[in-house]
Amino acid sequence: MTTTAQLPLSRTLVKPFYFNTSAHLLRITTQKANTLAELLDALRVCPDDSIFKHTFRTLQELHFLREGFSNDFAHWALTACNEPGLAEQLASVDVREFTSLGELRERFVQIVDKHLQLNPADGQRMAEETFYFCASDTVVMPTKFVAETLQDFVKGLREVSVHSIHHHFIEARLRIKLMSNDFSQWLHEDVGLTDTARALNRIDIYTVTLEDVRKQMLRIVERALT
Amino acid sequence: MKSQAATNTQSPSPLSEAQPIDQPVLSAQPTPLRPERRTTPRTWETPPAPVPPPHFDDYQAIVGTAELDELRFLASEVKGKTVKMVNSTAVGGGVAEMLNRLVPLLGELEVTTHWDVITGGNDFFEVTKAFHNALHGSEYQLTRSAQEIFLAYNEQNRQRMQFPEDMVVIHDPQPAALIGARKDSPGRWVWRCHIDLSSPNPQVWGFLRPFIEQFDASIFSSQSFARQLPIPQYLFYPCIDPLSEKNKELDESFVQKICDEFGIDRSRPIVTQVSRFDRLKDPVGVVQAFKLARKYVDCQLILAGGGASDDPEGALVLKEVKEVAGDDPDIIILDLPPWCALEINALQRASTIVVQKSIKEGFGLTVTEALWKGKPTIAGAVGGIPNQIIHKLTGMLVHSVEGCAYQIRYLLTHPDFAAQLGRNGREHVKENFLMTTNVRRWLLLLRILLGVGAPSRTPFN
Numbered sequence A: 001m002t003t004t005a006q007l008p009l010s011r012t013l014v015k016p017f018y019f020n021t022s023a024h025l026l027r028i029t030t031q032k033a034n035t036l037a038e039l040l041d042a043l044r045v046c047p048d049d050s051i052f053k054h055t056f057r058t059l060q061e062l063h064f065l066r067e068g069f070s071n072d073f074a075h076w077a078l079t080a081c082n083e084p085g086l087a088e089q090l091a092s093v094d095v096r097e098f099t100s101l102g103e104l105r106e107r108f109v110q111i112v113d114k115h116l117q118l119n120p121a122d123g124q125r126m127a128e129e130t131f132y133f134c135a136s137d138t139v140v141m142p143t144k145f146v147a148e149t150l151q152d153f154v155k156g157l158r159e160v161s162v163h164s165i166h167h168h169f170i171e172a173r174l175r176i177k178l179m180s181n182d183f184s185q186w187l188h189e190d191v192g193l194t195d196t197a198r199a200l201n202r203i204d205i206y207t208v209t210l211e212d213v214r215k216q217m218l219r220i221v222e223r224a225l226t
Numbered sequence B: 001m002k003s004q005a006a007t008n009t010q011s012p013s014p015l016s017e018a019q020p021i022d023q024p025v026l027s028a029q030p031t032p033l034r035p036e037r038r039t040t041p042r043t044w045e046t047p048p049a050p051v052p053p054p055h056f057d058d059y060q061a062i063v064g065t066a067e068l069d070e071l072r073f074l075a076s077e078v079k080g081k082t083v084k085m086v087n088s089t090a091v092g093g094g095v096a097e098m099l100n101r102l103v104p105l106l107g108e109l110e111v112t113t114h115w116d117v118i119t120g121g122n123d124f125f126e127v128t129k130a131f132h133n134a135l136h137g138s139e140y141q142l143t144r145s146a147q148e149i150f151l152a153y154n155e156q157n158r159q160r161m162q163f164p165e166d167m168v169v170i171h172d173p174q175p176a177a178l179i180g181a182r183k184d185s186p187g188r189w190v191w192r193c194h195i196d197l198s199s200p201n202p203q204v205w206g207f208l209r210p211f212i213e214q215f216d217a218s219i220f221s222s223q224s225f226a227r228q229l230p231i232p233q234y235l236f237y238p239c240i241d242p243l244s245e246k247n248k249e250l251d252e253s254f255v256q257k258i259c260d261e262f263g264i265d266r267s268r269p270i271v272t273q274v275s276r277f278d279r280l281k282d283p284v285g286v287v288q289a290f291k292l293a294r295k296y297v298d299c300q301l302i303l304a305g306g307g308a309s310d311d312p313e314g315a316l317v318l319k320e321v322k323e324v325a326g327d328d329p330d331i332i333i334l335d336l337p338p339w340c341a342l343e344i345n346a347l348q349r350a351s352t353i354v355v356q357k358s359i360k361e362g363f364g365l366t367v368t369e370a371l372w373k374g375k376p377t378i379a380g381a382v383g384g385i386p387n388q389i390i391h392k393l394t395g396m397l398v399h400s401v402e403g404c405a406y407q408i409r410y411l412l413t414h415p416d417f418a419a420q421l422g423r424n425g426r427e428h429v430k431e432n433f434l435m436t437t438n439v440r441r442w443l444l445l446l447r448i449l450l451g452v453g454a455p456s457r458t459p460f461n
Helices: A036-045 A048-061 A072-079 A084-091 A101-118 A120-124 A150-159 A162-169 A172-176 A182-191 A194-201 A210-225 B056-063 B065-077 B094-108 B122-135 B144-160 B176-184 B202-212 B252-262 B283-293 B312-325 B341-350 B365-372 B401-413 B415-432 B435-450
Strands: A017-033 A131-147 B082-087 B112-117 B167-171 B188-192 B217-220 B233-235 B270-274 B300-305 B331-335 B353-356 B377-380 B396-398
Touching (some): A017 A048, A017 A150, A017 A182, A017 B435, A036 A072, A036 A101, A036 A131, A048 A072, A048 A131, A048 A162, A072 A084, A072 A131, A084 A101, A101 A120, A131 B065, A131 B435, A150 A182, A150 A210, A162 A172, A162 A182, A162 A210, A172 A182, B056 B065, B056 B435, B094 B435, B122 B144, B122 B202, B167 B435, B176 B202, B188 B435, B217 B435, B252 B341, B270 B341, B270 B365, B283 B300, B312 B331, B341 B365, B353 B365, B353 B401, B365 B377, B365 B415, B377 B415, B396 B401, B401 B415
Parallel strands (some): B082 B112, B082 B167, B188 B217, B270 B353, B353 B377, B377 B396
Antiparallel strands (some): A017 A131
């Protein structure tokens, strides 16, 4: 590990960090479910964009919540199907354990399938509300923040939108196909702050708001600066 | 003291001007703490002059620099492109209100946006009003004559109008047949449906559907409002303008002044529903819920709305509400004219809890307004309300008078939980239901439909 003593803060780093962000436009797809059996069928065939929308994108839409909401499938199982056990299992799926939407989809399919095998009658019971599968069209765009030093990085981290935090910290693993995020990758590979990178990657996104995540990241990186 | 319906028939001056206070309504045992209530609160007799719309940079204080920078970037990619919005009314109604704000903001971002209003005779608007109700599910017998009137006025407008813009947006069913001009137009055509099409009258929908299917894309306000269509369907939630008279921050002194005007005691909890006197908003149910809740907690109820003066049905509902309210001095019924946005804003801000116990609802922008003001909100789980209120997280959803009563009691006795709901609700609106989010959606749609800028992508490629 490189220590901060060996890393002048103002030194230009080998590879700058470009803060990007993303914007999403929601589409309503043709899939919908009125029963858990229909949910299972739709989960198997819906586009990857839908899996993304109801997991990653929902987390971003509700970035201000600290508890009680993990993904749309779990929420529907609880509120529309009155299946708290199934809802708990669906809510326990941590999107950060997946580097592809195919794997993530498969996990949801497994959970619902297993529940219906054990409780076949649940499959045909009408839900109180329909689940409408939506999808997300995404546009990635640059921000004005480019970090050539750790100080720049802290400034960028402090000032970018929460959409940018979500883009680099949560969505990133689908892009880089690693159980990591853009910030940790840069700190590890280009700055040499491996412990800091690991500490960032351990932040629990499900028990805090995205603003809390930003604050935790700032504390961790600023600790490395001192 | 009897509950009173406030009217605006007596007072020509705005609230900001000093006025003598009328005598309070009769009260056998006036409580010293209770402010006097005017029989005719001072509201404008005629609508005040419109306030100039805010500028793009004015939103920085609300959503932050980073958010506006992102909008500027999106706009830079479609700079110089042109948009035409077409609807059926320039004033009144949510669509006109939204366009009044959206059009100048897009213009400031150098996306020139024209707004045209179709014209028609009374016969046309009678037909389109009937279509509107039928699309909401009302019984209706579609006649050949109605079809001919609809098509004739659409054709008349088509001949009058030109469509050289890059994107043409047709709002709601009234101008839908203008799609006939698409073949001579270079732009992409979008149908923006503001109404709930979940269970339309089959005849009317069967008549309109062939027109809708010719558009390049459609937009709905909620997933549950959409139909199965062969064209892409986008989800644009309705939005509120945080800088409008209805939603802007108010001085505490102004809020107090309005409460004094209406005889509202701010030292005690205030439960408020803002809505037209319409059975679908269940104002009688709100009074019943309030009376149940007040067995356990001290509070006052404000029912503030309108529609009773120009709508016979509304007057009937108001009468029913007054009957149910009886002579309860803690139920304050205000029949306000439609231009009392500042007063509504103040009443919402003075409230401890806001209720919207609708039985049927569109998107429910009064819920959005309450959430934006950080108010713990209890609302019926209908229409677009569940998009806004996530039960126990951003508000409380209810299905009955008893449920509403219980949640009033619960929130009034658990102020920390209520405050957290209020904070979450405001953040939910900030992220998803503000005018700036709406601008973002239009810019994204323009970019995607015109195929300009860097290719849009899924985040995993």
